[in-house]
Structure formats: C-alpha cells, structure tokens
Amino acid sequence: MVFFLLKDLLQTVIDKRPDGVHVEARYHQRKKIEVRSDKGKLQKAIVDDFAGIGIRVLVDGAWGFASTSKLDKSTVKGTLNDAIAAARNLAPSMKEKIELAPIKPVIGVFKSLGKDPLANHSIEERVKLVADTDQKVLKADEKIKGSLIFLREYHNHRIVMNSDGSNAEVFDSKPDFYVQAIAHDAGKMMPFMVARGLCGGWEIFEISPPEKMVETAVTTAIKLLDAPLAKGGKHTVVMDPKVVGIISHEAIGHTVESDFVMSGSAAKGTIGKKVASELVTMVDTGEQDYASGWLPVDDAGVKPQKTVIIEKGIMKSFLHSRFSAHYFGVEPTGNERAFEYNHEPLIRMRNTYLEPGDFKKEELFEGIKFGYYLVSPGGGQADSTAEFMFTMPETYEIKNGEIGGLVKNVTVTGNAYEVLKSVDAIAKDWRLEMGNGHCGKWQPAKVDGGGGTTRAIALVSGSVGGK
Amino acid sequence: MSDELLSIIDSFVVKAQKLGADEVELYAHRQKQKTVNFEANNLKSAVSTIIEGVGIRILKNKSLGFASVNTFNKKKIGVALKEAFSIAKVSPPEDNYFLPQKQPTPQVANIFDEEISNVSMDDVVSYSNKLLKTTRKIDSRISIDSGNFETTEDYYAIVNSNGINSSDKKSALSYGLFGMAVDGADIGSFDYEFDSVINVADVDLQKTAKEFSQKVLQNLNAQKIDSFEGPAIFTPDAAQLIFGLIIEGAKATNIQSGSSYLQDKLGDKIAIDAVTLVDDGSIKNSPGSRSFDREGVPHKKLTIVEKGTFTGVFYDTFSANKENLQSTGHAGGGFRNIPNLSTTNLKITPGKKSIDDIIPEIKKGILIQRISTFPDPVSGDYSGAVKGGRLIKNGEITDTLKEITAVGNVFTNLKSITHLSKELKPFRGTPSWYVPYVAIDNIKFVS
Numbered sequence: 001m002v003f004f005l006l007k008d009l010l011q012t013v014i015d016k017r018p019d020g021v022h023v024e025a026r027y028h029q030r031k032k033i034e035v036r037s038d039k040g041k042l043q044k045a046i047v048d049d050f051a052g053i054g055i056r057v058l059v060d061g062a063w064g065f066a067s068t069s070k071l072d073k074s075t076v077k078g079t080l081n082d083a084i085a086a087a088r089n090l091a092p093s094m095k096e097k098i099e100l101a102p103i104k105p106v107i108g109v110f111k112s113l114g115k116d117p118l119a120n121h122s123i124e125e126r127v128k129l130v131a132d133t134d135q136k137v138l139k140a141d142e143k144i145k146g147s148l149i150f151l152r153e154y155h156n157h158r159i160v161m162n163s164d165g166s167n168a169e170v171f172d173s174k175p176d177f178y179v180q181a182i183a184h185d186a187g188k189m190m191p192f193m194v195a196r197g198l199c200g201g202w203e204i205f206e207i208s209p210p211e212k213m214v215e216t217a218v219t220t221a222i223k224l225l226d227a228p229l230a231k232g233g234k235h236t237v238v239m240d241p242k243v244v245g246i247i248s249h250e251a252i253g254h255t256v257e258s259d260f261v262m263s264g265s266a267a268k269g270t271i272g273k274k275v276a277s278e279l280v281t282m283v284d285t286g287e288q289d290y291a292s293g294w295l296p297v298d299d300a301g302v303k304p305q306k307t308v309i310i311e312k313g314i315m316k317s318f319l320h321s322r323f324s325a326h327y328f329g330v331e332p333t334g335n336e337r338a339f340e341y342n343h344e345p346l347i348r349m350r351n352t353y354l355e356p357g358d359f360k361k362e363e364l365f366e367g368i369k370f371g372y373y374l375v376s377p378g379g380g381q382a383d384s385t386a387e388f389m390f391t392m393p394e395t396y397e398i399k400n401g402e403i404g405g406l407v408k409n410v411t412v413t414g415n416a417y418e419v420l421k422s423v424d425a426i427a428k429d430w431r432l433e434m435g436n437g438h439c440g441k442w443q444p445a446k447v448d449g450g451g452g453t454t455r456a457i458a459l460v461s462g463s464v465g466g467k
Numbered sequence: 468m469s470d471e472l473l474s475i476i477d478s479f480v481v482k483a484q485k486l487g488a489d490e491v492e493l494y495a496h497r498q499k500q501k502t503v504n505f506e507a508n509n510l511k512s513a514v515s516t517i518i519e520g521v522g523i524r525i526l527k528n529k530s531l532g533f534a535s536v537n538t539f540n541k542k543k544i545g546v547a548l549k550e551a552f553s554i555a556k557v558s559p560p561e562d563n564y565f566l567p568q569k570q571p572t573p574q575v576a577n578i579f580d581e582e583i584s585n586v587s588m589d590d591v592v593s594y595s596n597k598l599l600k601t602t603r604k605i606d607s608r609i610s611i612d613s614g615n616f617e618t619t620e621d622y623y624a625i626v627n628s629n630g631i632n633s634s635d636k637k638s639a640l641s642y643g644l645f646g647m648a649v650d651g652a653d654i655g656s657f658d659y660e661f662d663s664v665i666n667v668a669d670v671d672l673q674k675t676a677k678e679f680s681q682k683v684l685q686n687l688n689a690q691k692i693d694s695f696e697g698p699a700i701f702t703p704d705a706a707q708l709i710f711g712l713i714i715e716g717a718k719a720t721n722i723q724s725g726s727s728y729l730q731d732k733l734g735d736k737i738a739i740d741a742v743t744l745v746d747d748g749s750i751k752n753s754p755g756s757r758s759f760d761r762e763g764v765p766h767k768k769l770t771i772v773e774k775g776t777f778t779g780v781f782y783d784t785f786s787a788n789k790e791n792l793q794s795t796g797h798a799g800g801g802f803r804n805i806p807n808l809s810t811t812n813l814k815i816t817p818g819k820k821s822i823d824d825i826i827p828e829i830k831k832g833i834l835i836q837r838i839s840t841f842p843d844p845v846s847g848d849y850s851g852a853v854k855g856g857r858l859i860k861n862g863e864i865t866d867t868l869k870e871i872t873a874v875g876n877v878f879t880n881l882k883s884i885t886h887l888s889k890e891l892k893p894f895r896g897t898p899s900w901y902v903p904y905v906a907i908d909n910i911k912f913v914s
Binding site for chain 1: 501503504506507508509510511512513514515516517518519520531532533534535536537538540543547550553554557558559561587588589591592593595596610611612613646647649654655656657720723724725726728803804805839840841843845846848850851852854869870872874913
C-alpha cells in the first residue's frame with residue numbers, strides 16, 4: 001500500500017514537469033544495521049533508517065538536483081521546483097550543454113534478497129553471532145591479544161522513474177562481515193583481517209563460515225609475526241581472483257569511467273587499440289544478483305549492459321552515463337549510480353572482472369622458479385596514469401613451482417596496462433569475491449570484482465624497515 | 468532553527484524514561500547545502516539539499532541501544548526510540564556505559580556567519596565559474612576532472628537525561644578541485660586541493676586555484692630514477708600520513724582494544740623534541756570547531772604529543788568511564804551512528820626554519836608531494852607509491868619522478884625527523900589540520 005503511494009508521489013513529479021524538462025525521480029530507503037565487537041566487548045549494535053526522494057532534472061543543458069526526506073505531495077513538488085530552479089541558475093553558464101543519449105525504458109520489479117533473507121533473523125541473533133565470533137578469535141591462541149568483528153548490512157528499497165518511461169522497483173540486501181585477529185609476540189604486533197561481502201541474505205555465513213574466517217585470521221596473523229619480508233623487484237606473480245578483481249577495478253576500471261576519460265585519463269584514445277595480452281577480456285556488468293555490484297536498473301533509469309571493456313586485449317568500451325554516451329556517440333552502459341537518495345548519480349562500476357581462461361589453477365605455478373602468490377589485497381589506490389599500488393597482506397613465496405611460506409609487508413606496484421600486457425595464463429576458477437567495503441568517488445558505492453586466477457609480472461616491494 | 472531542533476527532541480527524554488530507559492540521549496542535526504559540481508572542465512550540476520535526522524542512544528540495565536531516522540516526524544522518531552529499546556534488550560551490559568553529565572558549555576565564537584543565508588544558488592554558480600576559469604587560465608594543460616563549490620549551514624541540538632540541553636550552528640563555504648595536467652601523450656599524476664572557510668568574506672579561490680595548478684603541473688614530464696636511500700621532505704599533504712598514525716594510536720578505543728602502537732606508551736618519548744601536537748576544538752573561526760561534541764561535552768584543548776613525549780589520549784565518555792577519567796570532548800560523528808573518536812583542529816607546532824632553507828641542506832633526496840599508501844596502524848610499516856616526487860640534488864629541486872616507492876616505518880621516522888618547517892599549511896574542514904613540511908632521514912626509495 002505504502003509502496004503504491006510512493007510510486008504515485010514519483011509519478012506526480014514526472015507528470016508535473018514543465019515542457020522540455022527531463023526528469024529522473026528516485027525513492028531510496030536504506031536501512032543499515034551494524035554490529036561490532038572489539039576484544040570481547042560489544043562496541044555497537046545500531047539500526048539506521050535513511051529514506052527519501054531525489055529528483056534530477058535536465059533544463060536547458062544543465063543538471064539540477066534536489067532531495068527531501070519529507071514524503072508528502074507538496075514537499076515533493078517543492079523539491080522538483082528546487083531542482084528546476086537550481087538547473088536554471090546554472091544553465092546560462094554551461095559552456096557545453098548536456099545532452100542525453102536515448103534509452104529504452106526499464107519496467108519491472110527486481111529482487112535479490114538471497115536464499116535466507118536477512119529479515120528472517122533478529123538483532124539478537126546478530127549480536128550473538130558477532131560476540132561468539134569475537135570469543136572464538138580471542139580464545140584461539142594465547143598470542144591473540146586483540147580482535148575486531150564487524151557486521152554491516154544494507155537493506156535497499158529503490159524506485160527509479162524517469163520521463164522516458166522507466167518505472168522500476170528494486171529490493172536487495174548487501175551484508176559484509178569482517179573478522180580481524182591481532183597477534184602479539186615479543187613486542188611485535190600483527191593484525192590480519194578476513195572479509196566477505198555479497199548481495200543476498202544470511203547464507204553469507206554458509207558461503208563464508210565465521211569459524212573458517214576466524215581460523216584464517218588467527219593463523220595468518222600469528223604466522224605474520226615471524227614472516228620474512230618479500231624480496232623487492234620485478235617478479236612473476238600468481239594472483240587470486242580477489243586480487244585480479246581489485247586490479248581490474250582500481251587500476252583499469254577507474255581509467256575507463258568516461259568522465260575520467262573526458263578529463264584525459266590514461267584510457268583516452270585507446271578504443272580499438274591493444275592495451276593488454278590477448279588472454280585478457282575484461283567485463284563490467286550488473287548481472288550477477290549474488291554479487292555486491294548487482295544492478296538491474298541504474299539510478300538514471302537505464303538498463304545496465306554487460307560492458308566488455310577489453311576484448312582479447314583490445315580496448316572496446318568505456319563506462320557511460322547517458323551524457324557521456326551522447327558525447328562519445330555510443331549507447332549508455334547503465335553505470336550511473338547514487339549511493340543514497342540524496343546523492344546525485346555518477347559514473348560508477350558494478351561487478352568488474354576478467355573472463356576465465358583455459359588453465360587449471362595448479363598449472364599457473366608450474367615452471368615458476370621464484371615468484372609470489374598474491375592471495376588477499378589490503379588497501380589500494382590507482383592514478384590517472386594507471387599506475388597503481390596495493391598492499392597485499394596475504395602473500396606467499398613461490399619456489400620451483402611450489403607455494404612456500406608467508407611473507408609480510410608486501411606492496412605491489414606498476415602500471416596496470418603493462419601488468420595486463422604481461423598476463424600469460426588465466427585459470428578456469430572464475431569467481432567474484434571482493435564485495436566487502438566500498439569504492440569511493442565523492443560518494444561510496446557497493447561493487448564487486450574477480451576473475452580467474454591470473455599469472456603476470458609485477459613490481460613487488462617488501463624490504464621494509466621498521467620492527 | 469537550532470532551538471527548534473531542541474524543542475523537537477526534548478519531549479522524547481521523558482517518553483524514553485517512561486518506557487523504562489535508565490538514561491537517554493537524542494542528537495538532532497539539520498544540514499542545508501547549495502552545491503555546484505564540476506566534471507571534465509565544465510560545470511555539471513546544481514544541487515540543493517536538506518538533510519535532517521535524529522540519533523537516539525538509550526541505556527537500559529547498562530545495555531546500549533541505538534537507532535536513527537532521517538526525519539523530524541515525531542511518529543517516526545517514536546519508532547526509532549522503540550527500535551533502540553529492542554537493541555538494548557539483546558545487547559550485553561557494560562559497566563562503563565553511562566552518559567555525560569551537564570557541564571558549562573560556552574559558545575565558541577565566530578563559527579557561524581549570518582551572511583551565509585544570503586548566498587544564493589546564483590552566487591554559488593558564479594563562485595564556481597570563477598574557480599574553474601581562474602584555474603584553467605593559469606595553464607591550458609590543466610584538466611579538472613571534478614570539483615565543487617558548496618555552502619553549508621549546520622544546526623545541531625543535543626539533549627540527555629542528565630540535563631544536557633544545548634544547541635549550536637555552523638556555516639561553511641567549501642570548495643575543491645581534483646584533476647591532473649595533460650600535455651599531449653604525457654599524463655601527469657592526479658592531485659587535489661580543497662579548502663573550507665566559515666565566513667563569506669574569507670573565500671579565496673585564487674589561492675586554491677594556484678596551489679592546485681602548481682601541484683598538477685609539476686607532475687608532468689616525470690622521470691624514472693634508480694633506487695637509493697636518503698632523506699625525504701614530506702610536504703604538508705604527505706606529512707599527514709605520519710601524524711595520522713599518531714592520532715589513530717592515541718584514540719582510547721584503539722588502545723583499549725589492543726590495536727594501538729601507543730598502548731602503554733603514555734609518558735614515553737615517541738618522537739624528536741621538536742614534535743608537539745595539540746588538538747583544540749574551541750578555536751574561534753576554524754571550521755573544525757564546535758561548541759560541544761557529539762555527546763554534548765564541550766571541546767577543550769588536548770596536547771597529544773609534547774616535545775616528543777606522548778602525553779594525551781583522546782576520550783569520549785564511554786572510553787573515559789572505563790578508566791575512571793573524564794571525556795576530552797572528542798566524540799565525533801553524525802546522527803546516523805553512535806559517537807566515534809575524532810580530532811577537531813589539530814595543530815602540529817611549526818619549526819624554526821623555512822622550507823626554502825631546508826631544501827638547500829639536502830645533497831640527494833626526494834620532496835614527496837603525495838604518497839599513496841596504507842601504513843599499518845599497529846606496526847607503523849609503510850611502503851607507498853610516491854606521487855609528484857621531486858628529486859633534490861645538491862640542494863636544488865631538479866626532476867619530477869615517477870614509479871618510485873618510499874619504504875619506511877612511521878614510528879622509526881618520528882625519531883629521525885631533522886626539520887619541521889616554520890610554514891604550516893592549513894587543511895581546513897571538519898576536522899581541520901595545520902601541518903608543516905617534515906624532513907626525515909634514511910628513507911628507502913625503491914624503483
């Protein structure tokens with residue numbers, strides 16, 4: 001009943017628009033639940049309800065945007081007028097008028113709440129799960145002196161309408177779960193965090209059982225205490241799908257966001273050119289409804305395409321908004337996303353990955369005399385030049401084709417296009433597995449990424465000073 | 468407006484007590500913004516937003532419940548209150564859970580400019596135009612990927628069952644640029660420059676345009692260099708990495724959970740004598756200031772490091788209760804979450820020498836403009852990509868460098884600082900930082 005009223009409200013906005021004004025009207029309710037425990041103490045259990053309507057209009061070649069959390073007809077009409085007034089203020093100063101590529105309207109109801117919807121579980125269950133997991137970390141080993149367990153869930157209800165006839169409603173939930181162990185020994189301290197995030201429900205704890213996460217966090221943190229530093233230099237690296245995902249997203253993905261291309265990123269002028277090894281096919285898509293970047297309709301009311309960015313090493317497509325698609329004379333790819341109702345949509349990625357190859361995973365290690373197996377990434381950043389740096393808290397030596405011991409303080413750097421040119425094998429073991437956390441670009445976004453295990457050459461630095 | 472917020476939340480204190488709360492706190496915030504965004508060297512959009520909402524903390528039998536809602540609709544605040552109760556019911560009790568007591572809360576001077584309400588969207592458009600044009604006029608190779616100009620009016624109110632009942636307001640004009648320089652096939656590393664002021668009269672677009680241009684232009688024509696070990700000068704932008712780690716380590720919550728390098732180090736020497744760090748949220752006319760923190764506790768001055776010795780820990784009420792201490796007034800955050808620890812106006816005491824006199828002392832080293840790294844907050848180890856690094860040879864800046872990594876340990880670096888410059892760069896916003904150039908010996912540069 002309430003949902004019909006919301007649709008009516010948005011429809012009013014579309015119907016009341018003045019002639020010649022393009023309108024996008026969105027309702028977004030985000031219910032956020034967070035539970036966190038540090039070293040045996042519950043730090044927080046919270047529920048945040050954040051809902052409202054965001055209205056974007058295009059008037060005389062300028063965007064205007066306004067939003068409100070007051071969901072009555074007169075306030076919403078006032079918000080439409082505010083957006084129009086803002087656009088009119090801006091229009092005379094627009095050097096180049098914004099025009100939009102045409103779209104086919106998206107109509108329908110889309111749901112991804114998982115096998116076991118989060119709504120079936122109580123706050124009590126969540127508090128208990130987090131507290132129990134914390135105890136398991138603390139009791140696992142006497143060297144474990146600190147811990148952090150964090151559960152965050154987004155419950156989204158979105159309605160997206162526009163004056164081109166899109167009328168779509170989306171229900172989804174995106175849980176993230178983090179387990180960190182901090183090991184101490186002889187004045188040394190080493191943290192290690194394991195995280196998982198996806199689109200779906202309580203089955204996240206079946207896919208990634210907390211006990212297993214505890215075991216990995218605890219054993220890795222303890223092993224890191226005595227792990228040697230990596231040998232700096234150019235090395236053959238075998239990258240886990242999580243690492244393939246983050247390099248695809250951070251180092252290539254951002255350079256092909258067309259707003260960044262228009263400003264002159266490293267991807268400018270590369271369409272049709274060879275930018276990677278012919279084994280590399282890179283995709284950005286909103287299709288997988290179990291992954292954090294699932295997107296059945298973008299926040300401009302466009303159907304997300306499966307966008308092949310790089311096909312067999314050749315640059316094929318950038319990621320587009322309706323405006324950039326018009327500018328480049330191509331079809332919109334459905335990459336305009338807004339984090340919450342009060343955010344204006346921006347060009348963002350969804351699920352970004354390398355297509356799988358023909359190799360068996362173990363074949364990738366064969367013949368490597370010395371190299372590194374990069375298993376899980378920490379923080380990372382990439383530049384306009386496609387130069388990137390990622391910390392790799394879980395990295396193993398590869399010696400004579402065998403996986404060896406853990407090394408610590410590893411950072412991998414290089415130019416992403418050069419690294420992709422050096423790819424000589426991709427395994428069949430394709431999966432998306434970097435759905436926890438957020439991508440940041442003026443506002444956060446939930447994304448995912450992955451690929452098959454991939455072999456390439458990269459610069460590893462590790463000979464760190466300090467303790 | 469702030470008093471209006473007080474009257475909305477005030478009635479819920481008694482309601483919560485009637486429902487059985489031992490203690491209750493309601494925090495209300497209303498934020499009004501006018502923004503113009505830029506994209507790809509052009510204006511992009513004009514945005515007018517109002518965000519308002521209430522965060523509720525209740526304590527029942529020493530258990531904490533929190534819920535928030537983005538409306539002042541009394542029915543919905545009532546729903547959130549019940550939600551907070553249902554969370555408290557299932558949360559384990561903690562002895563240190565009790566809310567702050569009422570104490571004198573003087574109004575911090577000059578953090579709201581009445582003129583702000585006279586700044587129209589037309590004015591925001593013309594400020595934006597000016598910022599874009601001024602920057603592009605400096606050099607046609609500059610490419611502005613994105614940026615904005617924004618006016619903000621913040622109104623806050625807080626009440627709790629111990630008698631805290633305060634309101635405050637703040638204004639800000641904030642503006643920034645993000646982009647790079649492009650010269651044919653040569654694409655420079657990106658950089659950014661932001662600023663924020665309280666008073667309309669203090670907007671200085673020229674300064675931001677100039678500093679942004681300087682940063683991105685110097686990144687062109689970058690050269691590779693062989694690995695070496697030597698001194699580095701961290702610009703104020705890059706030096707935030709070093710002081711940021713001290714701040715993380717000095718948060719009571721990190722110390723109490725066993726994830727701080729500074730655990731058990733209060734009173735220990737952690738840096739050279741010249742290093743002094745002070746945080747003060749009660750400075751007038753600084754964007755990091757407010758009359759009270761997220762729990763209604765007045766801000767006060769805290770010396771975190773004095774002459775190289777670790778002297779001050781950041782506390783909010785719960786973390787202070789745990790050690791039988793008083794909150795230092797450092798509860799931060801908004802209405803959508805429970806308070807967290809944060810700085811207000813952090814000032815690093817400047818040194819005596821000018822940066823222009825420090826550079827000539829270096830035979831071979833690197834001036835690090837920006838460093839892309841995620842240092843381990845516990846061990847202090849870092850290995851970061853140097854961005855806009857500039858080679859210093861025989862006391863003079865020569866080439867801009869690319870593809871070079873700086874490797875070190877923040878806590879070791881603090882003891883091998885050779886100079887802090889007398890120039891302090893303000894990074895104004897919420898929070899604000901005032902940071903000098905920092906020269907450090909023995910950094911490994913790996914290419």
